[in-house]
Amino acid sequence: MKDKDLSESSDEPPAGSSSQSLKQFHSAGRGFWRDVSDADWNDWRWQLKHRITNAEQLQRLMPTLTPEEFAGAKLANTKLALAITPYFFNLIDPADENCPIRLQVIPKVAETHTASWEMRDPCGEDSHSPVPGLVHRYPDRVLFLVTDRCAAYCRYCTRSRLVSNATGYDFHPEFDKQIAYIAAHPEIRDVLLSGGDPLLLSDEKLENLLSRLRAIPHVEFLRIGSRIPTFLPQRITPELCAMLKKFHPLFMSIHSNHPRELTTEVRDAMGRLADAGIPLGNQSVLLKHVNDNAEVMKAHMQKLLMCRVKPYYIYQCDLISGSAHLRASVRKGIEIMQQLRGHTTGYAVPQYVIDAPGGGGKVPINPEYVLSHNADRVVIRNFEGKIFEYPEAADGTPLSKPPKEIEEPELV
Numbered sequence: 011m012k013d014k015d016l017s018e019s020s021d022e023p024p025a026g027s028s029s030q031s032l033k034q035f036h037s038a039g040r041g042f043w044r045d046v047s048d049a050d051w052n053d054w055r056w057q058l059k060h061r062i063t064n065a066e067q068l069q070r071l072m073p074t075l076t077p078e079e080f081a082g083a084k085l086a087n088t089k090l091a092l093a094i095t096p097y098f099f100n101l102i103d104p105a106d107e108n109c110p111i112r113l114q115v116i117p118k119v120a121e122t123h124t125a126s127w128e129m130r131d132p133c134g135e136d137s138h139s140p141v142p143g144l145v146h147r148y149p150d151r152v153l154f155l156v157t158d159r160c161a162a163y164c165r166y167c168t169r170s171r172l173v174s175n176a177t178g179y180d181f182h183p184e185f186d187k188q189i190a191y192i193a194a195h196p197e198i199r200d201v202l203l204s205g206g207d208p209l210l211l212s213d214e215k216l217e218n219l220l221s222r223l224r225a226i227p228h229v230e231f232l233r234i235g236s237r238i239p240t241f242l243p244q245r246i247t248p249e250l251c252a253m254l255k256k257f258h259p260l261f262m263s264i265h266s267n268h269p270r271e272l273t274t275e276v277r278d279a280m281g282r283l284a285d286a287g288i289p290l291g292n293q294s295v296l297l298k299h300v301n302d303n304a305e306v307m308k309a310h311m312q313k314l315l316m317c318r319v320k321p322y323y324i325y326q327c328d329l330i331s332g333s334a335h336l337r338a339s340v341r342k343g344i345e346i347m348q349q350l351r352g353h354t355t356g357y358a359v360p361q362y363v364i365d366a367p368g369g370g371g372k373v374p375i376n377p378e379y380v381l382s383h384n385a386d387r388v389v390i391r392n393f394e395g396k397i398f399e400y401p402e403a404a405d406g407t408p409l410s411k412p413p414k415e416i417e418e419p420e421l422v
């Protein structure tokens with residue numbers, strides 16, 4: 011598909027992507043790697059070793075690469091490295107330059123354009139970091155950065171200043187110092203391991219780290235944030251799951267943005283994690299031409315539930331330098347939330363948030379459902395636009411007057 015005007019996002023789902031077809035599960039297949047043995051293909055280390063990491067490789071595998079993509083891939087290593095696992099590469103539609111998978115992992119020259127309001131560290135992590143690799147922004151929990159490496163690199167990554175070390179950030183976590191800080195702060199009850207991707211550590215290293223954190227009496231709850239289940243489902247081995255289940259309560263937040271990422275391989279990997287008793291949530295980033303469409307997003311949320319994953323957050327894309335071409339509007343995000351709430355299972359409705367620029371933390375963004383609120387009553391609107399009143403009472407105080415009857419719900 012060539013020459014499509016990308017200046018405006020469509021309210022219509024892409025052609026051929028009806029809700030039912032978006033929710034069908036398919037295998038990523040073998041594609042270019044059809045002669046590779048099953049043992050190699052299903053080996054996560056083989057997948058990592060055979061990642062696509064430069065413009066020439068990309069062009070050889072995908073002759074339909076556009077000049078904008080080829081030039082972007084050439085420049086990538088000065089900003090955020092290029093890497094795509096063979097498995098994930100197979101999800102790209104080479105005939106569609108607006109393919110939602112392709113837009114997430116193939117660089118474009120537009121990444122080098124930085125607007126004045128964009129930032130290197132949009133969530134202010136470095137300024138909330140008491141020791142290298144630890145972010146303590148909320149009172150009772152910390153973000154523990156484990157590595158700067160990922161299985162593949164998302165072109166909108168909020169941590170692109172450090173991830174892959176393309177800009178020379180030179181990230182070196184110091185587990186001893188990070189763990190010592192947590193041990194010395196009894197208010198920390200929740201530790202989120204992230205990065206980079208913590209599941210790139212070997213089982214042994216990860217087990218060692220989790221054991222040390224579990225040994226701290228005030229750490230109640232462990233979490234792992236990982237994109238590996240969608241970039242590299244082969245990593246979710248029975249051995250990994252057996253190890254992780256020793257550290258309950260342990261939750262995992264995965265990251266997927268489009269229903270096509272949820273393949274049979276991902277569904278099986280999620281099943282292994284869920285069978286190990288790990289509650290699974292998904293974080294999506296709202297991205298222009300990827301998932302800024304209510305039908306696509308609803309299918310994605312419903313398909314996540316079919317994979318035993320609860321949709322947890324939709325993030326407004328952070329103001330990361332060079333991401334303007336991928337950022338959808340907040341107006342679009344609110345519209346999508348409006349199309350989810352009440353229109354599908356409550357479990358399929360995540361929280362839409364903006365991470366307040368500069369380090370203000372997550373702020374929930376909702377369509378307006380409370381129309382007015384005073385000492386006596388709350389006037390609310392439901393998902394169909396009908397208006398209702400709910401009588402309000404201050405604690406223990408009788409209502410000052412009976413609630414006014416509303417004969418018929420009104421539409422706004």
Ligand code: SF4
Nearest residue numbers: 160163164167206237
């Ligand atoms: S997997 Fe996460 S940390 Fe890695 S590039 Fe993607 S968004 Fe960034």
